Amino acid sequence: MAYPWWKECVFYQIYPRSFQDSNGDGIGDLRGIISRLDYLQWLGIGAVWLCPVYDSPNVDIGYDIRNYEAIMAEFGTMEDFDELLKGLHSRGIRLIMDLVVNHSSDEHAWFVESRSSKDNPYRDYYIWRDGKDGYEPNNWASFFTPSAWSYDETTDQWYLHLFSEKQPDLNWENPRLRHEVYDMMNWWFDKGVDGFRMDVISLLAKAPGLPDGQGDGYVFSPEYFAFQPKLHDYLREMREQCFAWRNCMCVGETSFVTTENANSVVGDGRELDLLFQFDVMDMDGEGSKWNPIPFDLMRFKKIINDWQHAIDWNTLFWGNHDQPRVVSRFGSTASEELRIRSAKMLATAMYLLRGTPFIYQGEEIGMTNYPFADESELRDVESINLLAEARKTGREVWAWNGIMAKGRDNARTPMQWNSSEKAGFTTGTPWIDINPNCRRINVHDEAADLDSILNFYRDLIELRNNSDVLKYGDFELMLPDHPQLFAYKRCYKNKTILVCCNFSTESAAIPQEVAGRNIIELGVENTLLPFGVLVSE
Ligand code: ISL
Numbered sequence: 001m002a003y004p005w006w007k008e009c010v011f012y013q014i015y016p017r018s019f020q021d022s023n024g025d026g027i028g029d030l031r032g033i034i035s036r037l038d039y040l041q042w043l044g045i046g047a048v049w050l051c052p053v054y055d056s057p058n059v060d061i062g063y064d065i066r067n068y069e070a071i072m073a074e075f076g077t078m079e080d081f082d083e084l085l086k087g088l089h090s091r092g093i094r095l096i097m098d099l100v101v102n103h104s105s106d107e108h109a110w111f112v113e114s115r116s117s118k119d120n121p122y123r124d125y126y127i128w129r130d131g132k133d134g135y136e137p138n139n140w141a142s143f144f145t146p147s148a149w150s151y152d153e154t155t156d157q158w159y160l161h162l163f164s165e166k167q168p169d170l171n172w173e174n175p176r177l178r179h180e181v182y183d184m185m186n187w188w189f190d191k192g193v194d195g196f197r198m199d200v201i202s203l204l205a206k207a208p209g210l211p212d213g214q215g216d217g218y219v220f221s222p223e224y225f226a227f228q229p230k231l232h233d234y235l236r237e238m239r240e241q242c243f244a245w246r247n248c249m250c251v252g253e254t255s256f257v258t259t260e261n262a263n264s265v266v267g268d269g270r271e272l273d274l275l276f277q278f279d280v281m282d283m284d285g286e287g288s289k290w291n292p293i294p295f296d297l298m299r300f301k302k303i304i305n306d307w308q309h310a311i312d313w314n315t316l317f318w319g320n321h322d323q324p325r326v327v328s329r330f331g332s333t334a335s336e337e338l339r340i341r342s343a344k345m346l347a348t349a350m351y352l353l354r355g356t357p358f359i360y361q362g363e364e365i366g367m368t369n370y371p372f373a374d375e376s377e378l379r380d381v382e383s384i385n386l387l388a389e390a391r392k393t394g395r396e397v398w399a400w401n402g403i404m405a406k407g408r409d410n411a412r413t414p415m416q417w418n419s420s421e422k423a424g425f426t427t428g429t430p431w432i433d434i435n436p437n438c439r440r441i442n443v444h445d446e447a448a449d450l451d452s453i454l455n456f457y458r459d460l461i462e463l464r465n466n467s468d469v470l471k472y473g474d475f476e477l478m479l480p481d482h483p484q485l486f487a488y489k490r491c492y493k494n495k496t497i498l499v500c501c502n503f504s505t506e507s508a509a510i511p512q513e514v515a516g517r518n519i520i521e522l523g524v525e526n527t528l529l530p531f532g533v534l535v536s537e
């Protein structure tokens, strides 16, 4: 049986603005990525997910696209892009692009036209409604602003935006809009890209009539904008029009997906190949990500076990550009020893599961959250808006604590290439501060140290790439009630690999169930030390 390429390899996510600057303007760019291709090859990854590189006014750092077929000037030119793609392919590395089509920038030509008059041919490319008695058409809250609607004087109507007011939602009910998007996707496919990561793709369809959410004030109402029945029509049409016949991979950022509805997008219907679910990412927030609750190992085990059994093939990840750094979040930075061991433990626990791993840049060297000193150091619209809103109700301290722990800027500080002041990222002034811990956490030093997190990631990727058990084996949760250990078994054709990870800061006795010939042994001294790992076969 032949498996598709995207089940055979490990993905690496690049956030271009913070990966490598090549011209000293403090902003990462395409030529910077080109200069690091040998590093990616050395790491052993087989595909890259590139966050948006399209022309954008950068209100949401590239997730507000002004022109889908042009490269952002700060990142370089289309020639640079072509060279990047060629450079990846010549190293056997595939490239998937970010597809952001739930919304565009308000500076996109479509929206400029759309807002100009009610009878403009582009009017129906977006979602316009009359107000209700001078107020918003409904009570929906947005991800980034209190209301999901903004009023536009020119035509005396309101437009919907589930994100910032500069990210108007596209109207997927309009077939002309849909076919423009398909043409654009095919244009990129014809250039040779290998697929797309589809931004908030589960939100494309909105409930007919845009009903009010239940509650007072502005109400966040995913029941009316996520996983609506029409979503499946759009995804099937997209597949037929753009990629059913291609050797590509499309992964959806399916916000609000559940184990119950997941197979409606990735099951036999095959609308998408893979999906990102956020149950693990959401587990340390109560109701909202800004209300922190401690990591609960039992809950983690249940989430992983449920997902491993719910769908045939999972995405495996600990973070991305929207999440804090995993070692700060679920590991420990109490000492260097614990940071290093917990980073390795977390990688083992996640990436030996059944599915396709996605490593976020900097994770492979154990980068940590950034100690932001004050608001002036923030760059993310989500955090900046949250703080401004919280200030109105005297909840500034709550918001600031939330941002320190969960703010998206934590993952967006520049990649740490070496121990110099600017971390080898730039020669100029970086667009966002560089973590001073680049002195000890950086690619250059870790590449030379065989016990480093970086070399551990490299070995883990190699182990996975060469093991049919790890790639194709079944998953079985072990020791479900153990309060400290997360353990599982992977089985394939009479072969078994056992993975046992100590998620706690206390030592744990090694259960006999996980004994075997050791493949990975970390923090094992008769017992499993805090964050210790044992993998055996
Ligand atoms: O980070 C989040 C807010 O707490 C997530 O809810 C995030 O907004 C959501 O997963 C959607 O993310 C994607 O679309 C956004 C963009 O800001 C994110 O960077 C992107 O990954 C709008 O395009």
Ligand code: CA
Residues within 6 Å of the ligand: 021, 022, 023, 024, 025, 026, 027, 028, 029, 074
């Ligand atoms: Ca630059």
